[in-house]
Amino acid sequence: MLKVYLFIQYKYYKHVYPPDFAYYIPNSIYEAVDFLGRYDNARPLAGGQSLLPMLKLRLLNVDYIVDLNPLKELDYVSLNKDYMEIGALTRYYEVLKSSIVNEKLPLLSMVIRKVGDMQVRNMGTIAGSLANADPASDTCAVTLVFDADIVTTSSSGNRVIKARDFFKGPFTTALAKDEIVTAIRYPILEGYKFNFVKVVRRAGDYPLVSVAVAVKLKDGVIEDLRLGYAGVSQTPYRPFEVEKSFIGKSLKDSIEDIVSKVVEGVNPPSDTRGSSSYRKEVMRNVTRKALREVMG
Amino acid sequence: MGVLANKGEKVKVRVRVNGVWYERYVSPRMLLVDFLRDELGLTGTKVGCDTTTCGACTVIMNGRSVKSCTVLAVQANGADILTIEGLAQDSKLHPIQQAFMDNFALQCGYCTPGMIMQTYFLLKENPNPTEEEIRDGLHGNICRCTGYQNIINAVKDAAGRMRS
Incomplete structure (x- = not known):
């Protein structure tokens, strides 16, 4: 699906409306998930900054849209003992405005400041990006660096899914049919250094490759690397x-080893933005740049 | 219980645009930009790429800039919207409009309503932006006449006029 998406996006697009859909406004989270469970081919709408373009491009066809926007109780940022909780309807704009997020989660701010553009960040939500699970999404990648707890609600109650168990494939997540993301809990990483490097072909495009880095060092020796x-x-x-294999080693002496090892486990897609081998090369370069900059 | 509008049914949308309340019955799939242009006749807001890229359709919704080709009209229900038509007061151009004019910040003018509305939001958030902040703030707006340099000059000029 990813390849189709990327290919169609700029080549065969003409002015179109989203396909006709039925529209449901729930009064509560329970009503929203209940509706999603009872009706087939229904999708929740948060900021709509991915969903609406995908509908317009006919990459997706839905029969029902469940508009979560009236559920104001999902719009919040709260600091807890060792994690920050961000509600599903909190816009990128609000997350970036929040001084506690900037102070406690500098890596998250660093990454989402570069999501789309200002207008997109005024509407879009982190939870929406996670549920959409675009493989090229920086938000998904940084959430995985934190291995955040993704809090979900379905007709059978709440559960927490670790970010590492959440993403199942391109545009595919562990969410059940009647389940929505209601909040994300980002652990506060103390004593880490952070960096984010992204290569984009044009302003506002999805990244060709990006990397978010969190590294904990003690006297130059790696205690944790993400x-x-x-x-x-x-x-x-x-x-x-x-x-894991670099814990206990000097970061300075390990950069080139890390750079050559990170590409071993992946087979990047080839598409209009770049070929698989080119992506691997870019992956090596962003890793090297990010780690060198962390060293200072 | 929540409210369900089936396929083909219309939904009531009430919005305040440039200070005036409007009420229309629209299909849920209608986009905000088409609501403004076709239902209300406010054709100052343009459709450019129609894929959330170019920013020509930028309007201010509840105080924040949005790309109105990527917002459903029903999502704007109850909202306060400002379009390019709502900027001038008593036949006097808004300082941003005047600054765009004085700095030759437009050639064909198609991107201009979106550029100006995004500038309006940018300067509301940050009344004294650096050049880098201006470039970042306008990065979701594309000008194909390549007038960016003058646009940036105009934004700087407008910021000065609005502060004084």
């Missing part, structure tokens, strides 16, 4: 094994 990539795989990608 690398989250967008655009290199069927899902956001974290080379867990590679990360």
Whole structure:
């Protein structure tokens, strides 16, 4: 689907409306998930910054839209003991405006400041990006770096899905038919250094490859290393094994080893933005740049 | 219980545009930009790429800039909207409009309503932006006459006029 999406996006597009759909306004989260469970081919609408273009491009056809926007109780940012909780309807704009997010989650701010453009961030939501699960989404990649807890609600109640178990494939998640994301809990990473490097072919486009880095160092020795990539795989990608194998080693001496190892586990897609081998090359370069900059 | 509009049914949308309340019955799939242009006749807002890229359709919804080709009219129900038509007061151009004119910040003019509305939001958020902040703020607006340099000059000029 990803390839089709990328191909159609700029080549065969003419002015169109979204297909005709029925429109449901729920009064509560329960009504929303109940509706999603009872009706086939229904989709929740949050900011709509991915859903509406996909409908217009006929990459997606829905019979029912469930508009979550009236559910104001999902619009919040709250700081808890060791995590930050962001409600599903909190716009990127509000997350970026929040001083506690900037202070406690600098990596998240760094990444989402570059999502789309200002107008898109005024409407779009983190939860919507996660539920859409575009493999080229920086938001999904950085959420995987945090291995955030994704809180969901369905007709049978709430549950928490770890980010590493959430993404199942391109535009595919662990969410059940009657389940929506209601909040994301980002753990607060203390004592880490962060970086984010993204290569984009044109302003506002999806990244060719991007990497979000969180690294904890003690006297230059790696205590924890996390690398989250967008655009290199069927899902956001974290080379867990590679990360683990460098714990206890000097970052300075390991950069080139890390750079050569991170590409081993992936087979990036080839599309209009770049070929698979080119993406691997870019992946090496962004990793090297990101880690060198972290070293300072 | 929530409210369901089946396929083919119309939904009542009430919006305040440039200070005036309007009420229309529209199909849920109608986009805000088409609502403004076709239902209300406010054709100052343009449709460019129609894929959330070019920003020609930018309007202010509840104080924030949005690309109206990527917002459903029903999502704007109850909202306060400002379009390019609502900027001038008593036949006097808004300082941003005047600055665009004085700095030759347009050639064909198609991107201009969107550029101006995005500038309006940018300067409301940040009354004294640096050049880099202006470039970042306008990065969702595309000009194909390549007038960016003058557009950026105009935004700087407008910021000065609005502060004084």
